[in-house]
Amino acid sequence: MTNTSFSDASLSLEIRALHTRRKKLSVTQDSEIYSKKQPLLANASVSLPLIIQTAGVPIHVYTHSLESEALQQLITLAESGIAEEFVACMPDAHVGVGATIGTVFASRSHISPYAVGSDIGCGMCAVPIQGLTISNLKKKWKTEIQQSIKQRIPTGHDSRSKPYPKLGTLGSGNHFIEVLYDETEQIWVMLHSLAGKQMKKKCLPIKNELKYLSIESQEGQDYLLDMNWCLNYAKQNRSIMMTILCDIMKQVTGYSADKSRIVNIHHNYCQTEDVYIESKNTTETLYITRKGATSARKGQLGIIPGSMGEGSFIVEGLGDPKSFYSCSHGAGRLLSRTEAMKNISQEDFENAMSGITCDVNAALRDECPQAYKDLTIVMANQSSLTRVVHRLKPLVNVKGISARNIRTREKKSKKHREFFMTM
Ligand SMILES: Nc1nc2c(ncn2[C@@H]2O[C@H](COP(=O)(O)O)[C@@H](O)[C@H]2O)c(=O)[nH]1
Numbered sequence: 191m192t193n194t195s196f197s198d199a200s201l202s203l204e205i206r207a208l209h210t211r212r213k214k215l216s217v218t219q220d221s222e223i224y225s226k227k228q229p230l231l232a233n234a235s236v237s238l239p240l241i242i243q244t245a246g247v248p249i250h251v252y253t254h255s256l257e258s259e260a261l262q263q264l265i266t267l268a269e270s271g272i273a274e275e276f277v278a279c280m281p282d283a284h285v286g287v288g289a290t291i292g293t294v295f296a297s298r299s300h301i302s303p304y305a306v307g308s309d310i311g312c313g314m315c316a317v318p319i320q321g322l323t324i325s326n327l328k329k330k331w332k333t334e335i336q337q338s339i340k341q342r343i344p345t346g347h348d349s350r351s352k353p354y355p356k357l358g359t360l361g362s363g364n365h366f367i368e369v370l371y372d373e374t375e376q377i378w379v380m381l382h383s384l385a386g387k388q389m390k391k392k393c394l395p396i397k398n399e400l401k402y403l404s405i406e407s408q409e410g411q412d413y414l415l416d417m418n419w420c421l422n423y424a425k426q427n428r429s430i431m432m433t434i435l436c437d438i439m440k441q442v443t444g445y446s447a448d449k450s451r452i453v454n455i456h457h458n459y460c461q462t463e464d465v466y467i468e469s470k471n472t473t474e475t476l477y478i479t480r481k482g483a484t485s486a487r488k489g490q491l492g493i494i495p496g497s498m499g500e501g502s503f504i505v506e507g508l509g510d511p512k513s514f515y516s517c518s519h520g521a522g523r524l525l526s527r528t529e530a531m532k533n534i535s536q537e538d539f540e541n542a543m544s545g546i547t548c549d550v551n552a553a554l555r556d557e558c559p560q561a562y563k564d565l566t567i568v569m570a571n572q573s574s575l576t577r578v579v580h581r582l583k584p585l586v587n588v589k590g591i592s593a594r595n596i597r598t599r600e601k602k603s604k605k606h607r608e609f610f611m612t613m
């Protein structure tokens with residue numbers, strides 16, 4: 191039986207209630223209790239990280255609210271025996287497949303493909319455009335840039351090819367390209383692009399199963415080799431797209447990117463890093479896995495995107511060992527895609543995007559700003575992990591969806607409507 195408990199006496203009753211349920215769960219594995227969504231809710235005044243004791247290593251949680259399923263996944267990892275010292279949960283965390291999105295952990299001996307995630311090497315790239323500001327950006331350029339991006343960078347279905355996605359392609363879903371401006375009115379370009387290779391759906395585990403490989407085993411070595419191949423591929427893909435994007439900016443506006451300030455980072459990966467081990471007062475080299483997390487070593491630059499209406503942050507790491515030198519990789523989803531489609535009206539979506547040059551096709555409503563967590567709260571929750579360098583607000587957004595994707599989605603929702611009308 192597990193010893194999971196919460197160390198901070200001031201945590202709210204809700205947490206204690208969840209704790210009791212979780213204890214019940216581990217004994218009975220009652221699927222009915224399991225499927226109930228009981229969030230972890232702490233008082234916003236409680237300082238972060240919350241430290242949750244488990245039968246394995248503790249969990250450092252950098253948010254005051256978390257879905258029960260995500261907490262369950264973190265506990266499974268913390269009690270698996272493969273994680274050293276603690277497991278860290280980032281402020282944008284939400285339930286993932288096999289492991290929570292927003293998980294960081296260190297291992298001496300094991301790697302978990304499920305904890306790296308299916309989007310191996312998914313990440314962000316951003317660069318400022320030297321001399322281009324809000325004041326000298328002509329209004330008509332925004333549409334010209336948007337159209338040119340769509341013509342030159344394949345998105346959604348058009349990104350696909352076998353066995354790997356084409357280099358220089360964006361991917362689908364919440365992958366995006368943006369033109370933004372910072373607090374000094376400086377213009378930036380940014381992209382969030384697809385992984386080196388998507389793990390096949392049939393290879394993915396059920397939600398709360400966590401499988402892992404010994405690094406010394408043949409499978410572990412094979413996985414590391416393949417994962418590193420995917421990381422290189424994903425980084426190259428971002429570089430190629432960024433070159434095209436900067437070329438578009440130059441062609442349309444006449445201004446060039448300041449390539450010396452480019453930031454190009456993964457947020458789904460595993461690599462060896464030197465880690466301070468507090469219990470031994472030593473530094474060791476361990477395998478750090480970040481699934482939906484940004485490296486935030488002291489002085490290291492990172493990119494934290496929010497949503498298509500909210501924009502993003504350029505941040506600098508503060509090098510906090512309590513999070514394994516990491517911070518969030520975004521705002522994180524608040525509503526599932528289905529919930530967003532159902533609960534957010536087309537009018538509210540369009541209002542949230544007013545003034546931004548972008549598509550507001552109904553097929554994109556599951557990507558609306560309202561579907562994501564409040565980025566201000568996410569940033570406040572990680573003030574000990576990272577410092578804001580630039581606050582970027584969006585001007586142009588191109589999402590990872592092709593005309594063909596839109597037609598397929600429209601057909602599907604028409605069929606869906608017809609089905610319900612005949613009932
Ligand atoms: N600036 C923008 N941020 C966005 C957009 N769509 C999503 N997002 C944020 O990115 C992260 C990435 O999540 P991942 O797990 O898929 O890597 C997500 O949590 C959102 O906060 C956008 O169009 N523009």
Ligand SMILES: [Mn+2]
Binds near residue numbers: 309312313382457
């Ligand atoms: Mn990503």
